[in-house]
Amino acid sequence: MKTIAVVLVLAALMAVTAISGCTQTDTGPSGELTAEQMEDEAYKAVEQEMDLLEDMSLEDLENELFT
Amino acid sequence: MAITVALLILAVPVLAQTPELTSAKNINKHIWTRGAFGSGIAISQSDPMNFELLKLGIAGVKLVTEDAESVVKTGVLYFGEDKYRLRDVVIGNATASATIYYNDTQVGTISLDSYLKGDREIWAGTLTLNGETYNAYIIQIPKVVRAVEKAKYIYQYCKDHPVICRGVMKAVGSEICDPEGDGTTCLDQIKAYCEDNPDEARCKALRIAYCKMHPEDADCRAEMTGVCQNDNTDNACRVLTAVYNKNIQKRPTVADKMPEWFHTIRAKIANAGPTTAAGV
Numbered sequence: 017m018k019t020i021a022v023v024l025v026l027a028a029l030m031a032v033t034a035i036s037g038c039t040q041t042d043t044g045p046s047g048e049l050t051a052e053q054m055e056d057e058a059y060k061a062v063e064q065e066m067d068l069l070e071d072m073s074l075e076d077l078e079n080e081l082f083t
Numbered sequence: 084m085a086i087t088v089a090l091l092i093l094a095v096p097v098l099a100q101t102p103e104l105t106s107a108k109n110i111n112k113h114i115w116t117r118g119a120f121g122s123g124i125a126i127s128q129s130d131p132m133n134f135e136l137l138k139l140g141i142a143g144v145k146l147v148t149e150d151a152e153s154v155v156k157t158g159v160l161y162f163g164e165d166k167y168r169l170r171d172v173v174i175g176n177a178t179a180s181a182t183i184y185y186n187d188t189q190v191g192t193i194s195l196d197s198y199l200k201g202d203r204e205i206w207a208g209t210l211t212l213n214g215e216t217y218n219a220y221i222i223q224i225p226k227v228v229r230a231v232e233k234a235k236y237i238y239q240y241c242k243d244h245p246v247i248c249r250g251v252m253k254a255v256g257s258e259i260c261d262p263e264g265d266g267t268t269c270l271d272q273i274k275a276y277c278e279d280n281p282d283e284a285r286c287k288a289l290r291i292a293y294c295k296m297h298p299e300d301a302d303c304r305a306e307m308t309g310v311c312q313n314d315n316t317d318n319a320c321r322v323l324t325a326v327y328n329k330n331i332q333k334r335p336t337v338a339d340k341m342p343e344w345f346h347t348i349r350a351k352i353a354n355a356g357p358t359t360a361a362g363v
Contacts, residue, residue, distance in 0.1 A: 049110070049148065058144035058155035059168060061112045065120070066140040066159055069224055 115154050116143035117301040118174040119195055119206045123221035135163045139221050141172055141179045162212060176298045176326040183212060196330040198337050202308055225305050230281035233290055238274040240293035251292045255284040291319050298326045315344035324348040
């Protein structure tokens with residue numbers, strides 16, 4: 017019985033440590049993105065949008081601008 | 084027995100971690116408010132023959148996770164081949180400004196106002212980079228906004244203003260459904276209908292209604308400009324005129340090249356007096 021109790025206490029402590037470590041490292045306190053992560057994600061979205069513009073052929077661009 | 088219990092409990096933190104990590108990765112993101120977006124040129128104020136090509140993207144990006152959604156403003160600037168990150172981005176009504184960073188070091192600022200040349204939107208302003216000040220000009224590249232994206236604006240508008248949304252639909256025909264009474268079901272129905280029928284009168288009217296409330300979005304200004312070229316009596320033209328008029332007051336000479344409908348509405352607002360003009 018004592019063995020089970022010790023194992024339970026140890027496991028509970030490990031669980032608390034693991035959960036708190038995870039949330040603090042990878043996300044904000046409640047799992048949401050940090051401000052820095054959000055800014056990075058937004059920046060990537062704008063980069064992708066600019067790549068799309070880059071991929072437009074000159075003909076597409078002419079059609080966009082002059083029709 | 085003890086081993087089984089221990090294994091079960093040890094599994095708890097692993098199970099608990101999984102949703103946290105997953106929610107951090109499951110991010111739906113898309114351009115929500117478009118500021119200056121296009122290509123152009125920067126010309127040194129001290130030496131007109133010192134010029135460089137520019138590519139600029141400034142936008143508010145909507146980030147949606149399982150728990151929350153928010154709009155983050157950011158931007159990218161290419162000065163020749165050099166790439167810079169924009170922070171402290173402000174997207175106003177036909178204005179945009181930001182600080183310029185290279186590897187987390189601030190190296191400059193950019194501040195632009197937009198003007199209409201015919202039906203084209205042109206951004207003009209000042210760029211300061213590494214101690215040199217330039218006049219910067221960007222030709223806005225109009226985004227071909229897909230029906231799906233347009234419908235998202237409508238969804239948001241009807242979600243935020245269900246009663247007015249219903250009124251707008253009724254003004255140009257019958258309502259697709261009642262967004263106030265039927266709630267989310269109706270919102271989804273309107274979204275699906277407008278994705279399939281983007282040019283239908285009710286969908287167009289809802290889009291313009293949204294855009295009148297969001298003239299800071301370049302896509303919305305382009306949509307309203309399209310309306311005003313055909314019908315300058317639409318209230319959207321008064322909204323648009325008020326927006327561009329602020330920039331024109333800073334640089335009056337640019338007014339000469341503004342489109343005809345702009346001058347017509349501008350004169351009407353001026354003749355109506357300050358009370359009506361302020362109510363635009």
